[in-house]
Amino acid sequence: MTDHPLRLLLDFDTCAQRDKGQAPAFLHRRDRKFALSCEQQKVAPTPKRWLAHINHLSGPGASASPAEHTLGFWRRINSGFMAAGTLFGLLTMLGLLFYDGGQRINITVFLAFVAFQLLLALLTTGQSLAGWQPWRTLLRRFRNNPESEVSVKLQPVLMARAAQLGGLCFALTGLATLLIMVVLQDLAFGWSTTLETDASRYHSFIVAVAAPWAWFLPAAAPDLALVEATRFFRANAAADSMNPARWGQWWPFIAMLWTTWALLPRLALALLANVLVRRKARYLLANHPAMRALMYRMETPALHTGNDHNDASDLPDTETHLRLKPLPDASIALCWAGAGDPELPDALSAGKSLIAKAGGRMTLTQDRQVLEQVAKQLTQTPSESVLLITRSWEPPTGELEDFLISARELWPEASKIALVPLATRIEREPDAHQIQQWLRFAKRVGPEFVTVSLIPTHRTLPDVNGGIME
Known part of the structure; x- marks a missing residue:
C-alpha cells in the first residue's frame, strides 16, 4: 500500500504551518512566480508540483520530510x-x-x-x-x-x-x-x-x-x-x-x-x-485553509509597491517592541547550523559545561539527542538559561522554530533560551536590521521562552530601538 496522498497532505500541512511566519507579500510573490512558471511550461500548478518547487528552493541541505x-x-x-x-x-x-x-x-x-x-x-x-x-x-x-x-x-x-x-x-x-x-x-x-x-x-x-x-x-x-x-x-x-x-x-x-x-x-x-x-x-488537502490561500496567491497578480505605507518615502515598518537582553551566565551553549565555526569567542565558550552543535548538517536524530542531553542537565538547575548561537546574517528558519518548539516540550518549564546572533566579525556587533529579524523571531516563538542577547564588547551597546540595553 502506498501512502502518496497521505504524504502529500502531511507535507503540505507542514509547509503551510511554516508559511504562517512569513510576510504575506513574500508568499504572494513566491507563489505567483511559481504559477507563472507553470503557465510558461504549460503544466497545471498542482500541490505536488508546488511542494517540489518549495523543496527545490530549500536546497540540498534541507531536513528530512516531516x-x-x-x-x-x-x-x-x-x-x-x-x-x-x-x-x-x-x-x-x-x-x-x-x-x-x-x-x-x-x-x-x-x-x-x-x-x-x-x-x-x-x-x-x-x-x-x-x-x-x-x-x-x-x-x-x-x-x-x-x-x-x-x-x-x-x-x-x-x-x-x-x-x-x-x-x-x-x-x-x-x-x-x-x-x-x-x-x-x-x-x-x-x-x-x-x-x-x-x-x-x-x-x-x-x-x-x-x-x-x-x-x-x-x-x-x-x-x-x-x-x-x-x-x-x-x-x-x-x-x-x-x-x-x-x-x-x-x-x-x-x-x-x-x-x-x-x-x-x-x-x-x-x-x-x-x-x-x-x-x-484527498478531501483534507482539497479543503485545507492554506490551499484556498495558495490558489488565491497563484491566481492574483502581485503588486510591488516597495513598502506598506501610503507615503513612498517611508521605509517598511520592521520595528518590534522587544529589546535586547543582557547575555545570561549560562553553562550550556548550542551552536546552530555551523555558527561559531571554526571557534567560538571566549565570551561564549569560557566556563561552559556543555557545548554542542545542532541544525544545519546535523540529522533530526542528532538534534533530538542534543535536546535530551540538555534536558537531563537542566533537571539539576531548571531555571538556567541556554545559549543558542546563530549567524546574524542568516534569517531564522522553520527548522530552527521546530527545534525551539521541541525544546520547550522537553525541557523544564522554567528554562529559557537566549539567542546570540554573531556578526561576520566577532569584534563587531551585528547590523540593526539583522538584530531586528531575530527580535521578531523571538516575539513569534514566545518572548517568555526566547530572548535575544549580544556578546558584550569594550563599549556599551545601544539597542536597536535607540535606548540602552536592559
Whole structure:
C-alpha cells in the first residue's frame, strides 16, 4: 500500500504551518512566480508540483520530510497490530482446537467466535466512518511531537486501517494453524447446545452459513446425516462412541467457515480502510485553509509597491517592541547550523559545561539527542538559561522554530533560551536590521521562552530601538 496522498497532505500541512511566519507579500510573490512558471511550461500548478518547487528552493541541505516522521509512527502502529494479531491468532486457534480425547470440539463455539470476529471487523469500519477516536488518549502517550489539526482528523481512518491489518493477520494465522492441526492431530468435531435444538434445525442453519461455498465445494457443506451423527451430549458416552470416523469430517466446513466469514471480510475491510485513508487525505488537502490561500496567491497578480505605507518615502515598518537582553551566565551553549565555526569567542565558550552543535548538517536524530542531553542537565538547575548561537546574517528558519518548539516540550518549564546572533566579525556587533529579524523571531516563538542577547564588547551597546540595553 502506498501512502502518496497521505504524504502529500502531511507535507503540505507542514509547509503551510511554516508559511504562517512569513510576510504575506513574500508568499504572494513566491507563489505567483511559481504559477507563472507553470503557465510558461504549460503544466497545471498542482500541490505536488508546488511542494517540489518549495523543496527545490530549500536546497540540498534541507531536513528530512516531516511527513516521514508521522508515517513512520503509523507504520510502527501497523506493525504492532500485525504482530499482535499473528500471535493472538495462533493462540486463539490452538485454544479453539484443544482436544484431550474426551470432549468433542464444539462447532457451535466456532460459529459464535466467527460471528464475533465479523461483528468486530464491521464495528471497526463503522468507527472510522463515524469519526470516533477511542484510541486518541492512548496515542498521545506514544507521540513525540504535538498533534496537528490534520493529524487529529486522520486518526480515525488510520487507526481503523491498523486494526483491520491486525485482524487480517489474526485470521490468516488462525487458518494456517487450523490446517496444520488437521494434519498433525486426529481432531474430533461435533455440535451441542444447552437449548433444545433438533438436528434438522441445526442443519438448516449450517446450510445457510455454508451457502457461499456449497455450490463449488459440496464436501465443505455437511449434510443432515453428518449433523445427526455428530451431535454429542454431556452424559451420553454411547453416542460419543458411535461412528468415530465421522467426527473428523467437519474440518472442511470449519476451514471454509473461517475463510469466508473471518478472513475474507477482514481482507475486504482492510482494502476499504486503505481506500478511506486515501479519500480522507484527498478531501483534507482539497479543503485545507492554506490551499484556498495558495490558489488565491497563484491566481492574483502581485503588486510591488516597495513598502506598506501610503507615503513612498517611508521605509517598511520592521520595528518590534522587544529589546535586547543582557547575555545570561549560562553553562550550556548550542551552536546552530555551523555558527561559531571554526571557534567560538571566549565570551561564549569560557566556563561552559556543555557545548554542542545542532541544525544545519546535523540529522533530526542528532538534534533530538542534543535536546535530551540538555534536558537531563537542566533537571539539576531548571531555571538556567541556554545559549543558542546563530549567524546574524542568516534569517531564522522553520527548522530552527521546530527545534525551539521541541525544546520547550522537553525541557523544564522554567528554562529559557537566549539567542546570540554573531556578526561576520566577532569584534563587531551585528547590523540593526539583522538584530531586528531575530527580535521578531523571538516575539513569534514566545518572548517568555526566547530572548535575544549580544556578546558584550569594550563599549556599551545601544539597542536597536535607540535606548540602552536592559
